[in-house]
Amino acid sequence: MTVPLLSPELAALIAAVQPAHAGAMAAARTRQTQLTKPLGALGDLEDISVRLAGVFGSDQPHPRGVAVLVAAADHGVAAGPQLVSAYPPEVTPAMVANFLADTPTGLGGAAVNAIARAVGARVYVMDAGVNADLPQHPALVRAAVRRGTSDLRTGPAMSRDEAVALILAGAALTRQAVQDGADLIVPGEMGIGNTTPAAALTARMLGLDAAAVTGRGTGIDDATLERKLAAVREALARGGSDSTDPLGVLADLGGFEIAAMLGMMLQAAALGKAVMLDGFVEGSAALIGVALAPALADALFAAGECAEVGHAAQLAHLNLKPMFRLGLRLGEGTGGVLAAPMLLAAAATLREMQTFAEAGIPGGA
Amino acid sequence: MTVPLLSPELAALIAAVQPAHAGAMAAARTRQTQLTKPLGALGDLEDISVRLAGVFGSDQPHPRGVAVLVAAADHGVAAGPQLVSAYPPEVTPAMVANFLADTPTGLGGAAVNAIARAVGARVYVMDAGVNADLPQHPALVRAAVRRGTSDLRTGPAMSRDEAVALILAGAALTRQAVQDGADLIVPGEMGIGNTTPAAALTARMLGLDAAAVTGRGTGIDDATLERKLAAVREALARGGSDSTDPLGVLADLGGFEIAAMLGMMLQAAALGKAVMLDGFVEGSAALIGVALAPALADALFAAGECAEVGHAAQLAHLNLKPMFRLGLRLGEGTGGVLAAPMLLAAAATLREMQTFAEAGIPGGA
Numbered sequence: 023m024t025v026p027l028l029s030p031e032l033a034a035l036i037a038a039v040q041p042a043h044a045g046a047m048a049a050a051r052t053r054q055t056q057l058t059k060p061l062g063a064l065g066d067l068e069d070i071s072v073r074l075a076g077v078f079g080s081d082q083p084h085p086r087g088v089a090v091l092v093a094a095a096d097h098g099v100a101a102g103p104q105l106v107s108a109y110p111p112e113v114t115p116a117m118v119a120n121f122l123a124d125t126p127t128g129l130g131g132a133a134v135n136a137i138a139r140a141v142g143a144r145v146y147v148m149d150a151g152v153n154a155d156l157p158q159h160p161a162l163v164r165a166a167v168r169r170g171t172s173d174l175r176t177g178p179a180m181s182r183d184e185a186v187a188l189i190l191a192g193a194a195l196t197r198q199a200v201q202d203g204a205d206l207i208v209p210g211e212m213g214i215g216n217t218t219p220a221a222a223l224t225a226r227m228l229g230l231d232a233a234a235v236t237g238r239g240t241g242i243d244d245a246t247l248e249r250k251l252a253a254v255r256e257a258l259a260r261g262g263s264d265s266t267d268p269l270g271v272l273a274d275l276g277g278f279e280i281a282a283m284l285g286m287m288l289q290a291a292a293l294g295k296a297v298m299l300d301g302f303v304e305g306s307a308a309l310i311g312v313a314l315a316p317a318l319a320d321a322l323f324a325a326g327e328c329a330e331v332g333h334a335a336q337l338a339h340l341n342l343k344p345m346f347r348l349g350l351r352l353g354e355g356t357g358g359v360l361a362a363p364m365l366l367a368a369a370a371t372l373r374e375m376q377t378f379a380e381a382g383i384p385g386g387a
Numbered sequence: 388m389t390v391p392l393l394s395p396e397l398a399a400l401i402a403a404v405q406p407a408h409a410g411a412m413a414a415a416r417t418r419q420t421q422l423t424k425p426l427g428a429l430g431d432l433e434d435i436s437v438r439l440a441g442v443f444g445s446d447q448p449h450p451r452g453v454a455v456l457v458a459a460a461d462h463g464v465a466a467g468p469q470l471v472s473a474y475p476p477e478v479t480p481a482m483v484a485n486f487l488a489d490t491p492t493g494l495g496g497a498a499v500n501a502i503a504r505a506v507g508a509r510v511y512v513m514d515a516g517v518n519a520d521l522p523q524h525p526a527l528v529r530a531a532v533r534r535g536t537s538d539l540r541t542g543p544a545m546s547r548d549e550a551v552a553l554i555l556a557g558a559a560l561t562r563q564a565v566q567d568g569a570d571l572i573v574p575g576e577m578g579i580g581n582t583t584p585a586a587a588l589t590a591r592m593l594g595l596d597a598a599a600v601t602g603r604g605t606g607i608d609d610a611t612l613e614r615k616l617a618a619v620r621e622a623l624a625r626g627g628s629d630s631t632d633p634l635g636v637l638a639d640l641g642g643f644e645i646a647a648m649l650g651m652m653l654q655a656a657a658l659g660k661a662v663m664l665d666g667f668v669e670g671s672a673a674l675i676g677v678a679l680a681p682a683l684a685d686a687l688f689a690a691g692e693c694a695e696v697g698h699a700a701q702l703a704h705l706n707l708k709p710m711f712r713l714g715l716r717l718g719e720g721t722g723g724v725l726a727a728p729m730l731l732a733a734a735a736t737l738r739e740m741q742t743f744a745e746a747g748i749p750g751g752a
Contacts, residue, residue, distance in 0.1 A: 057498070058482065058485050058496065058497055059497075060473065060605035060606045060717065062716075063498075063605060063606070063716050063717035064498060064715060064717055064721070065694065065713045065714025066713040066714050067713055067715065067725075109425070109750065112749075113750070116746065116747065116748040117423065117748070119747075120423050120741060120748065123741060127739045128739075131423065131739070131741030131745065131746060132423055132740065132741070133422070133423070133428075133429060133736055133740055135739065135740075136732070136735040136736050136738070136739035137732040137735060137736065139739060140728065140731045140732040140734075141731075142507075240428060241426055241427065345713065346710055347711075347712075348430045348431040348432055348710065349430025349431050350428070350429060350430045350432065351425070351427075351428050352424050352425065352428035356429070359732075360432075360728075360729060360732055363505065363725075366506075367501070367502040367505040369505075370501040370502060370504060370505040371498055371501050371502065373492070373501070374490065374492045374493075374496070374500065374501035375497065375500075375501045376485060376488060376497070380496065381481065381484070381485045381488065382481065382484075383478060383481040383482070383485065385474065385478070
């Protein structure tokens with residue numbers, strides 16, 4: 023398959039994603055042996071701190087704020103009456119309204135809003151292609167090119183140009199969030215039916231059978247799971263894309279919010295910022311991302327292992343170790359926001375702990 | 388064995404520990420089914436939120452601040468040259484000085500200080516019995532009755548009166564922290580050699596063999612592990628206490644910082660506050676705690692499963708599911724502080740998420 027050229031803007035974004043700073047990582051690893059604690063006593067937090075040093079190019083990384091960017095979109099495959107989801111597609115715009123609701127405690131009454139407030143993260147909401155007239159709201163970023171994808175069972179979910187448009191929209195919102203003070207970007211999503219395209223993307227990119235990556239999403243019953251699995255198989259059977267052309271796979275089997283999250287990841291990495299991955303849908307965007315720009319992997323951190331079948335396979339491919347396993351399966355970026363304080367804490371150990379020498383304590387390497 | 392009467396003050400503290408509020412828990416469980424998310428999609432966070440509702444007596448719990456209370460003490464069994472630890476006992480006072488150091492970023496240059504700053508927790512430091520002239524410092528609470536315990540291999544680590552004194556000191560510091568704004572108490576510890584008494588306590592309270600609960604602590608080698616195991620066996624072989632007399636076990640096999648942490652847990656629970664358990668030494672205090680006051684278990688939350696052998700057995704006995712497994716084995720309360728934002732987030736979901744009805748979305752139970 024001849025792969026079409028990328029748009030110049032996307033090509034530039036991909037080229038800007040550079041590997042982590044090896045010198046800073048080596049210095050951070052040495053520093054962890056000199057800090058006032060037994061060798062290795064902070065466990066995985068030490069590895070995380072070293073990876074953060076690589077992202078931020080300093081053995082004393084100082085990430086500022088945390089932003090969660092929630093992209094919402096609808097899906098052709100879910101347009102009918104509960105074919106692949108436990109919820110009707112009307113829930114997508116209703117949840118967007120919920121993200122933006124004026125509540126007694128602030129903007130938004132969804133889980134991601136509540137958790138973000140608890141940990142001091144800022145929430146951004148993007149219409150990436152919701153099938154509804156969304157209300158005007160200053161906090162809603164409008165990036166839709168269409169009101170939902172086409173049904174991936176019968177043809178490409180979107181055109182290549184549409185995919186690029188959403189990637190660039192995700193990148194633009196990320197630049198805004200970084201300008202507003204975020205150094206840790208959490209891509210999040212809302213889209214009834216979106217674990218179906220995520221499953222199809224994952225199956226194609228990893229060469230796995232549909233059954234290995236198709237799960238219960240928001241909690242579907244056996245009959246719906248059977249229909250969902252059939253939908254994923256049907257989409258794959260069309261043979262509309264090939265893993266050697268990751269952008270083609272995204273257009274063929276993806277979702278608008280998945281494209282937007284891909285853009286967030288690429289832009290965050292290109293700016294030298296860290297990306298916290300939430301769940302399975304985010305993971306599917308990351309698979310496309312590392313295929314386009316292998317160095318993206320250096321900027322990715324896994325929050326939890328979510329309950330969705332196939333997430334473990336994504337994390338294994340991305341070589342990421344999840345920080346917790348709380349059985350989350352909500353999406354919205356909730357798991358990523360929940361894990362953000364741990365990343366900030368890992369960086370703080372490198373930056374704010376004294377060395378044995380500074381503390382005048384015998385020890386260290 | 389006839390169990391001596393408790394001091395009136397300790398008896399009152401124990402009596403004040405009451406079971407969680409069942410009505411608030413039931414209301415919270417119902418509320419979790421009405422919040423704008425798929426049923427169960429927040430996984431373990433939902434169970435945690437329900438338990439917090441029980442502790443705070445409200446289906447919309449609103450914990451304020453987080454405090455980590457680090458009690459430091461020395462141990463007779465570790466007084467000699469590295470019998471049971473990779474570090475000499477001089478490290479205990481040196482680390483206390485580190486907790487209190489004036490650093491460019493604030494009070495303290497230890498891991499617990501750095502992590503606490505990252506998550507907005509306040510650190511308190513207690514001399515529970517350190518074998519050194521500690522410097523005067525306004526942030527150091529002096530509660531020592533002796534400069535380290537006696538060697539538990541050859542006789543009781545402390546007297547019953549000493550144990551009570553430290554329990555009450557831990558309780559007093561907890562009242563101070565609560566008065567300062569904490570609703571979430573993280574007991575923490577520093578004491579070279581203290582996984583040895585923790586192992587002995589755990590073996591006796593759970594009826595386990597010493598080998599099942601004696602681990603590598605700060606990272607000891609095989610020869611030191613053998614000596615440590617022999618020390619635990621020797622202490623147990625004296626037969627100086629019986630699990631039906633938990634205070635007697637604490638005095639016989641414990642440490643001053645373990646007694647202080649027990650007091651923190653009892654006082655926090657008695658005031659209707661939540662306790663976040665860090666690692667193995669904290670867990671040994673909790674075992675004594677639930678034996679004295681079974682309702683204490685309702686107020687306990689487990690941060691991570693630490694790397695120390697025997698921690699899993701403690702958590703199973705306490706019926707607690709750890710929130711993460713990051714391989715931490717540092718102590719100081721670091722894991723508890725790291726997990727605190729997750730507890731705050733769990734409470735926030737109950738308090739700040741809209742219900743389906745409030746959001747005008749079809750769904751919910």
